[in-house]
Amino acid sequence: MKVNLRNPTRTIEVEGPMSIVALLRRLDLNRESVLVIRDGTLVPGDALLEDNAEVEIRPVISGGST
Amino acid sequence: MKCRVCREPAVIDIRRHNANFCSDHFLRLVRDQTTKAIDEFQMIRPGERVLVAVSGGKDSLALWDVLNELGYEADGLYIGLGIGGYSDRSGEMTRAFAADRGLTLHEVDLRAEYDTDVPTAAKATRRVPCSACGMSKRHLFDQAALDGGYDAVATGHNLDDEAAVLFGNTLRWQTEYLARQLPVLPARPGFPRKIKPLVRLGEREMAAYCVLRGIDYIVEECPMAVGNKHLGYKEALNAIEATSPGSKHDFYFGFLARAAERFRDAAPAALESGDLATCERCGSPSTSEVCAFCRLIERSAGHEPVTLTRKGKPL
Numbered sequence: 001m002k003v004n005l006r007n008p009t010r011t012i013e014v015e016g017p018m019s020i021v022a023l024l025r026r027l028d029l030n031r032e033s034v035l036v037i038r039d040g041t042l043v044p045g046d047a048l049l050e051d052n053a054e055v056e057i058r059p060v061i062s063g064g065s066t
Numbered sequence: 067m068k069c070r071v072c073r074e075p076a077v078i079d080i081r082r083h084n085a086n087f088c089s090d091h092f093l094r095l096v097r098d099q100t101t102k103a104i105d106e107f108q109m110i111r112p113g114e115r116v117l118v119a120v121s122g123g124k125d126s127l128a129l130w131d132v133l134n135e136l137g138y139e140a141d142g143l144y145i146g147l148g149i150g151g152y153s154d155r156s157g158e159m160t161r162a163f164a165a166d167r168g169l170t171l172h173e174v175d176l177r178a179e180y181d182t183d184v185p186t187a188a189k190a191t192r193r194v195p196c197s198a199c200g201m202s203k204r205h206l207f208d209q210a211a212l213d214g215g216y217d218a219v220a221t222g223h224n225l226d227d228e229a230a231v232l233f234g235n236t237l238r239w240q241t242e243y244l245a246r247q248l249p250v251l252p253a254r255p256g257f258p259r260k261i262k263p264l265v266r267l268g269e270r271e272m273a274a275y276c277v278l279r280g281i282d283y284i285v286e287e288c289p290m291a292v293g294n295k296h297l298g299y300k301e302a303l304n305a306i307e308a309t310s311p312g313s314k315h316d317f318y319f320g321f322l323a324r325a326a327e328r329f330r331d332a333a334p335a336a337l338e339s340g341d342l343a344t345c346e347r348c349g350s351p352s353t354s355e356v357c358a359f360c361r362l363i364e365r366s367a368g369h370e371p372v373t374l375t376r377k378g379k380p381l
């Protein structure tokens with residue numbers, strides 16, 4: 001599957017099918033700090049992503065101090 | 067995963083509530099939590115006008131959207147900070163958001179109106195960019211709110227922001243900051259009321275709200291934020307949250323309920339009593355003859371603008 005990452009923007013290939021939880025673990029990401037988005041909406045944590053899926057993993061933490 | 071309210075398929079889980087929600091019920095939760103914060107801390111009274119500090123990021127655009135959904139009279143103010151392409155893009159997104167929804171957006175541009183910008187001012191005054199930026203924003207929001215007859219300035223600070231700032235202030239026992247870290251700061255002569263209606267909502271919830279509402283916000287980070295302590299505090303708190311959901315909420319709301327009061331005497335006396343002089347340049351309340359913002363402008367206006375680059379390319 002195609003996984004689009006941000007900051008900086010890049011795309012990686014991950015072999016599916018795979019659950020969201022497994023994907024985030026594989027990428028070493030904390031579930032509190034990202035959202036998984038497909039076709040403009042949220043993908044729930046228990047969804048299974050097929051090998052032909054394309055998702056965005058968007059960080060939600062911003063760093064401005066004020 | 068099923069929605070706690072209607073048992074339809076859920077789109078998001080919120081671990082600190084130990085619950086999942088469908089899109090509709092999640093959006094309702096965000097509005098309800100905002101209303102709860104507004105009521106609990108008496109942030110906005112009936113008929114009052116609110117000026118929302120909008121940056122083009124998820125929190126401020128979501129806040130503006132929620133306040134309008136809830137029926138408040140809320141206009142936006144965007145400040146052009148001159149942080150390279152990042153500022154250009156966030157300004158465009160803010161304008162598009164306002165235009166789509168027919169909302170009133172005011173703008174102040176540091177370069178056009180004061181002949182400086184955040185990177186240049188930070189360099190000229192040898193301040194950390196976020197400190198020069200934060201001080202300028204506070205000054206300009208206060209001034210715009212008073213000039214425009216707004217009763218309160220609303221900012222998009224969420225639970226993660228407040229917990230991270232509290233964490234930083236507690237680590238160093240910065241009692242004068244702890245005294246003022248409240249969801250509402252009442253108006254004082256020369257200062258409008260400051261309110262943070264999103265304090266009951268996490269950062270992930272605000273991003274989710276934007277996705278589900280179709281709000282296009284700036285996802286890229288401000289290049290000046292790179293490596294600041296605030297991000298590290300958030301990561302540390304999220305590591306704790308992952309094993310112990312609800313920790314951030316308990317930390318911040320426990321502080322408000324049981325500790326904040328004890329720091330009240332640590333607030334700078336001049337600020338508390340409203341016993342301030344008036345800046346001879348701009349007329350704002352100030353502890354010195356010329357306020358910190360006017361001094362920043364004086365020392366940086368007309369300087370050779372700093373161009374932000376990464377790997378030789380302009381940002």
Ligand code: SF4
Pocket residue numbers: 063064065066147149184195196197199200288289290291
């Ligand atoms: S990260 Fe710092 S410099 Fe950038 S907008 Fe926020 S406060 Fe300003």
Ligand SMILES: [Zn+2]
Pocket residue numbers: 069070071072073074087088089090091
């Ligand atoms: Zn539902």
Ligand SMILES: [Zn+2]
Pocket residue numbers: 345346347348349350356357358359360361
């Ligand atoms: Zn001044």
